[in-house]
Amino acid sequence: MPVNLDKPQRWKADVAQSVDMYNTWFMAFAPQAFRSTRVQTTKDVETALRATGNLTNIRPPTLRQHPEILPTLRMSTCPPLAVDRLIGLAGASPNLVRCMELEHRLPVRMSAMAADRELEKVATIIEKMADPDIFVWLGRTQQATDEEVHRAATIVADRLCGAVANPIVRNAQEQRQLAGIKQWLEARGYKQLPGGDGMKFNAMPPGTFSFRMNVPVKLVGGVQLVNIPIDAVVMPKDARARDFPLFFEAKSAGDFTNTNKRRKEEAAKMAQLRSTYGAAVRFNLFRCGYFDSGYLGYEAAEGIDWVWEHRIDDLALFGL
Template sequence: MPVNLDKPQNWKADIAASVDMYNTWFMRFAPKAFRDTRVETTKSVEATLAATDNMRDIKPAILRRHPEVLSTLRMSTCPPLAVDRLIGLSGVSPNLVKTMEDDKRLPPRMSAALADEQLSKIGDIIEQLADPDIFVWLKRTEGPEPPEIHRAATIIADRLCGSVANPIIRNAQEKRQLEAIKRWLEARGYAQAPVGTLFDQMTAGTFSFRMNVPVKLEGLAQTVNIPVDAVIKPKGSPKGELPIFIEAKSAGDFTNTNKRRKEEAVKMSQLRSNYQTPTQQVRFNLFLCGYFDSGYLGYEAAEGIDWVWEHRIDDLAQFGI
């Protein structure tokens, strides 16, 4: 039986309540989540400064051993350098820079000699453009004082965190949403499934988070895993019945939700094509908090995807949980 997808008369009030709930959470907890991440990032930046003689000597050997510092170095220049701008200025292989950024390693097929040559070019660009207003010691002969190093690291950390602010907030919100589901389930006698339990081996009355579900993509032979935020096997479920799949979704504005609304429909389609049978229904639902407008809700409803609002979490019981 549908819970919310067939009740458009309630959507306007629920949207307003959900926006209010998200905004309240954001004002109370998002700054702390951002600050906590910035503290850890500051420590990482300080380690990078120590390894590069406080931006005075960015050797290829350092970049080879620690390719993960490249994003920190890009944010240390004036102006900060985007990936493509660094590639253009240094004239190095795009594959080198993007592999360092995305995979935190050097391209495995690149020779050591060529890597060192190109890493040297990257180091030269960073040294030339190192921000003198942040690294004030670069203008003088004596080295930096500890407070100067910490101040510079904090500024660079703020730049790094600012460039990924939305993922930081989204991850903190998702963690909070899953904790809310966990509390609700445990209050009703559910237990978390042992680590390593497969979705089709769960026993009734158990749940799991961030579980991988294998699917075969249409037209392709290989199997891929699709992650599902919450997987719940209701009490009294007969053996062999599929658990309920739930995606925790949050959003701080209406624009991004409409850009991403097809993601859930694609996941639902993959699950259905692999596991739905005439006697076995795939139950895939959303757990929503934030800015989800009628356009988003109508799209999901048309795809047969139902949802529960976090401000009315007790609606989970209507899924038979």
Template sequence: MLDNQNTSVNRTKPDRWKADIALSVDMYNDWFMKFAPSAYRETRIQTTKDVESTLAETKNLADVGADVLRRKPDVLPTLRMSTCPPIAVDRLIGLAGVSGNLVKCMESGTIPARMNSTALAADLDKIGNIIEKMADPDIFVWLGRAAPATDVEIHRAATIVADRLCGAVANPIIRNAQEKRQLAAIGAWLEARGYKLLPPKIKFDAMPPGTFSFRLNVPVKLEGDGNTINIPVDTVVMPKTSKAGELPLLIEAKSAGDFTNVNKRRKEEAVKMNQLRATYGASVRFILFLCGYFDTGYLGYEAAEGIDWVWEHRIDELAGFGL
């Protein structure tokens, strides 16, 4: 087995970093220009359908009552984007004078299980009243008139609200699409070398040699209290040459569309590595699969933590970790 500390593919080669950063930025930008608009558009199409469903549930915003909100709490983000101006979560809590826990649960699609039924009904009515009072008349042009909304008007309004919703989560949409593409690239590389994909329910330390899986939970012990939690790992690979008792290679796919964000989040990988080492020892192997804007500050930080990486534009260097 290759030792994580003694084997280096990129970690100890800073003379290559700047050239690789430029190539990685070019690769990310090329992908973004070609595929990010379609990923955003596909999400917007589905979101538009979801907004149309919400309008149907609320009788085109004529009935945003407690019954609807109790039955369909997940419509709240759509309703917040249907007002003029759109209402942030904390602003809605303050305007309506309702339980913050209720609103935050509804944002996740649930209703607090232990909330008093009378208080719940009252708060839901308050939320509905705010939405109805602040519904954007320039979007929902049928409000206040006798004639009902037409199909064209409903679809147009749903598209506008969907744009607002997608605009608020544009970065996650792009990040999710990029992660999906990165994992597909890793999977294709492994399968071309005879590795077999296993379902994600398998235990990471029970994988036979020559197999891999995506998004596995790896249990680690927390420092201090000794409690165990699961940390998700994007790709787990058991090399063909592995012997009984050896741990698989853990790969975290990372992409970034700007330099600022990665330096805010660079400690996340270091925390994972420290938790893994504390649980499984210094020989545990955890690497990054990078595409995009990762500057020398980020790379230097990860290298100092003993974390190595493979650039997507040189994916064949995965072989340097015994694959």
């Protein structure tokens, strides 16, 4: 039985309550999440500065040994450089730069000599464009003081965190949502399965749940199996043999403009699950924030139901 997807007369009021709940949380906790991330990022930047002699030794051997410092170096220039801008200015290998940026390593199949040539290009641009207003010791004979290095690291950390502010907030919100689901389930006698125990989603005992469980699906139109992560997987207490658990994705949004792409991703995930396991799959969303009626109508048309976080007891209507 549908829970919320077939009740458009309630959508407008639910959206208003969900927006209020998200904004209350954001004002209270988002700055804290951002600050704690910034503290750790500042420490990481200080480590990167030490590895490069406080930006006085950006050479291929240093970059080869510490490929993970590239994001810090990009944010150390004036102006800060996006990945593609760095590639364009340096004329460096896109594969090398992206491997360093995303995987914190050098390309496996690139020879050491070829890698050093590309790293020299990157180092040259970073050295040429290093921000003298932040790294005030560059160009002088006196070494950087601890206070100067910490101040510079804080500025670069702010730049790094600013570039990923939305993911920081979204991750903090997701953790809170999953904690809410856990509390609700455990209050009703459900037991959480330990992560990494190899339990398959369709072998979960009744009355159990798990977070971020991988579920294998066939790519739509093909036979290749890939794993897709599901935020919360719950096997109802009254489940019988061969019953599927309930799948829930934790979703939050801080504005109305960013939901179109995500609704397509959710529809694609639903299509993959159904093409692999049939119409018995129950894929739902656990929402908080800015989801307008257009978004809700799209999801309803795809057969995706949802629970509003401000009305979490609706979980019981799914048979839990």
